[in-house]
Amino acid sequence: MAHLLGAERLRLEYPTRVVFDGVTVGVSEGDRIGVVGRNGDGKSTLLSLLAGRLEPDDGRVTSRRGVTIGMLDQGDVLDPSLTVSAAIVGGRAEHEWAGDARVRDVIAGLVSDIAWDAELSTLSGGQQRRVALAALLVGDWDVVMLDEPTNHLDVEGIAWLAQHVRSRWSASSGGLVVVTHDRWFLDEVSTTTWEVHDGVVEAFEGGYAAYVLQRVERDRMAAASEARRQNLMRKELAWLRRGPPARTSKPKFRIDAATELIADEPPARNSIALSRLATARLGRDVVDLEDIGVEFGTKRVLDGVTWRIAPGERTGILGANGAGKSTLLSLVAGTLEPTSGRVKRGKTVNVATLSQRLEELEGLEKERVRDVVGRLRTAYSIGGKDLSPGQLLERLGFSSAQLSTAIGELSGGQRRRLQLLLVLLSEPNVLILDEPTNDMDTDMLAAIEDLLDEWPGTLLVVSHDRYLVERVTDQQYAVIGGKLRHLPGGVDEYVRLRALEDDARSGTLHESSFAASTASAAAAPTASGLSGSERRTAEKELSAAERRIAKLESERAKLHIELAESDQSDYEHLGGIQRRVQEIDDEIDGLEFRWLELQEQLG
Template sequence: MAHLLGAERLRLEYPTRVVFDGVTVGVSEGDRIGVVGRNGDGKSTLLSLLAGRLEPDDGRVTSRRGVSIGMLDQGDVLDPSLTVSAAIVGDRADHEWASDSRIRDVIAGLVSDIAWDAQLSTLSGGQQRRVALAALLVGDWDVVMLDEPTNHLDVEGIAWLAKHLSARWGSSSGGLVVVTHDRWFLDAVSTTTWEVHDGVVEVFEGGYAAYILQRVERDRMASASEARRQNLMRKELAWLRRGAPARTSKPKFRIDAATELIADEPPPRNTIALSRLATARLGKDVVDLEDIGVAFDGRQILDGITWRLAPGERTGILGANGAGKSTLLSLVAGSLQPTTGKVKRGKTVNVATLSQRLEELEGLEHERVRDVVGRLRTAYTVGDKDLSPGQLLERLGFSSAQLSTAIGELSGGQRRRLQLLLVLLSEPNVLILDEPTNDMDTDMLAAIEDLLDEWPGTLIVVSHDRYLVERVTDQQYAVMGGKLRHLPNGVDEYVRLRALEDDARSGSLHESSFQASNATSAAAPTASGLSGSERRTAEKELSAAERRIVKLEKEKESLHLQLAEADQSDYAKLGAAQSRLEEIADEVDTLELRWLELQEQLG
């Protein structure tokens, strides 16, 4: 593949540490690269070096003549005096940009809920970030670099972005480099993973799932001091392997090696034991919402919701921004009373909320971590072990030296972890996590998920990080149209339902903006890029593929049993069975690849 840009022997040093030392990497046509690593190890710095925004102390960055690079980093801001339309399409006439399918798709996918003539200074930080992302994506770039692009996007926005980036170039053209903590998004868009750590960049083949497998293998050969980290990655891999086919059927993912590696790995949670412990702590009654309705200023937010929380229930809540998720959480927490209906609460219920704001740390900036934690509890039970606050802090990525650090000197990710610890040490039996992934790197998210696996209480998670939601909860609900809707098929079902909603109102989106091109907008494809009949056909084929895979897996199990019981001297029978197993393996591979293609088409 043709070279686009690269770095040779990069070295970058700050007064207190060396960020990179002798790093050589390259981006070629067709590369889709996800960048992972701990907070502060240099992921964003690497993007800035490659994009030419930062000069290295030594080494050089080269690019092919004429290569265009588009980059959005976390600090990029647009002129607040601009309108949304001026920021995205400039001074082009409506008929010029409206005839470009890419621009229409970007606008519909990212800013359909923002007034076209609104001034950027009147928008929230999240809305401004989406406008900046849209302004970048409407351009024609050979290489796109994105630093945490999923921040401020909801679940369907993240799904749209993954689909857009996957279809933006042909398979052997263009280059993508993305830094993100969203592991579902990494698997959806990347075919190569760069891990930034300790001044170097390690290259792994495949997306996040393949990267985890290779890390496990690397850690297995490392020193004994890496044992706990290895076990955590094994647990992460075990969950990935048990998940949907999309996580495990990519050709580059070494399924046989993964299966052997995690053969004896138990499920991430002992659901029965946790439920028993939760019942002992909570009793049978937790929180019951009975025919709840909530209205603000004459607008109905929630209507007719009945939801009975059980001891040990682990539930993910999904919904678009403004759908009423925070209102629902406030009802459970008891900080809001319903307009209609009633809330029943068990006598022993103690609800704690990990909010998006760091309220637990307010006024403590000058105190040391050790002193703040020490005032709460001397021990905390995790599974069948009692851990000291210091041991818990270590489990959440703090070093012993950081125990003496003032809270005001901690990074955003460290503060977020400390906030979670303080919430857990208050011993709630109902825990609400409201967007808990902010400022977390992928390693720390895995550590927190591991900790939550052993937490014996009722857990409610609201997050746009679909990987986290699927990983730590056992069921999912969506707040849609003021109702609470169960999602038997999880996040994928939610994305499908939201796409159907978009289909129903397609043609009305941005009506005020498309005055001169309403006919063009009405004829645009649905959010998934498929017409209604095409979507139905694809869904039928997807369902048929799933049924066929299940049938073939059962046949494979039966053949393995026959081989075990067969006369080992009957070579004809053994050969026929082995031949059939090979046919099944080939067909399953083909079906899983087609399954992935259909999933991408359906969004």
């Protein structure tokens, strides 16, 4: 494919560290590249170098003659005195831009809820960000670079953006480079993934899921190599300990070899290995909302909502901005009283909320991380072992040096992790997460999800990150029109409902036909050839298969750990574990085959 843009032997160094050293990358026609990596490793810097906004210390950036590059940086701001229309279409006449299908699509997808003549200075930060994204996307670019474009977009906005960039160019033209922590979006749009780490850029074929598979294989091979190195190290040290004490001094080359092996030990990546924090016991009753109504002035936000939350329930709450999600969770948390109806709360319920604001850290900016956690307890019991606050923080991804860092000097992601730790250490049995993905990179999100997998309480999540919602919750509800609606089809069902709602509101569907289409949905055949009821049955079976596969994979992982920790001379016990692992593998194979069949049926 034709070359669009590239970089050769890039080097960039700051006074305290080397950001890139000898990086060579390229963007060709048809490339759709997702960029991942830990916070601070240089993802945004890489985009700035490729776009020509930042000059490297060494190396060069090249582009084909005439190539146009459009970039949206996290720090890009528009003139606040402009109106929305001026920012997006400039001075173009209405008949000109209204006749452009791309412009109409961008406006409908990103700013349909914002007044066309509103000044940017009167808009919220999230609305200004959407206007800036729209202003970029209405342009005609050969290469589009987006830095965290899904920030401030809701679920349907993210779905629209994915569809837009997929259809923006033909398969063999144009180039997209996007930095985002939204893993669903990465999988939807990326055909190549660049991982930025340790001063280099490593390319993987495929989107986020394919990248994870390849990285696991890479790490597995590295682990095998490390195991061989450790075995050699043990042999070396055993040899040094045998025989006369003088042997350890005479063959100095042997000591040097052992020292070299230890020095070559690669540093472990930050990860969260928190197994389970102590939780208070939940009774049979958690929180029941019965025929709840909430009004603010003349506006009715919730109307006739009934929701009985069960112990151990894991639920995702979806809804457009302003639909009433936060109001609903405030009722659960007890920080808001309903206008009508009643809230019944169990006697042992202890609710904690991980809010978008870092309230738990307010006023602590000058205090050290270790001291803040240490004031809560002197020791924590994890997996039957007592850990000091410092040891626990290290397991949460903080380096030894960061334990003595003032909280005010931590990055956004580090503060978010510390906030989560402090919330969990308050021993809640109902945990509410309000947009928990802010300031998190993909590695840390995976680690947080792993922690939540082992948290035994009731979990309620509000997030526009559909990957996170589908990953950590077992069911989803949506707040639509003041009502709480169960979503058996998950996030996809919510996106379809919102599309129907928008069509009905805009007049493309008359009210009568909209009601008729809803009433006949169970019997009408879909594009896949299934009737509505058949489709729902297939979707339920698909969802059940996914849950079963996840449970089996979890059991298999635990069996592998048990296999490694078991007495290797107990052949009968080891054989039993291996037989169960084989049974799980066979069942997963069957379920995956059925999953593919169902996906094909559903289209």
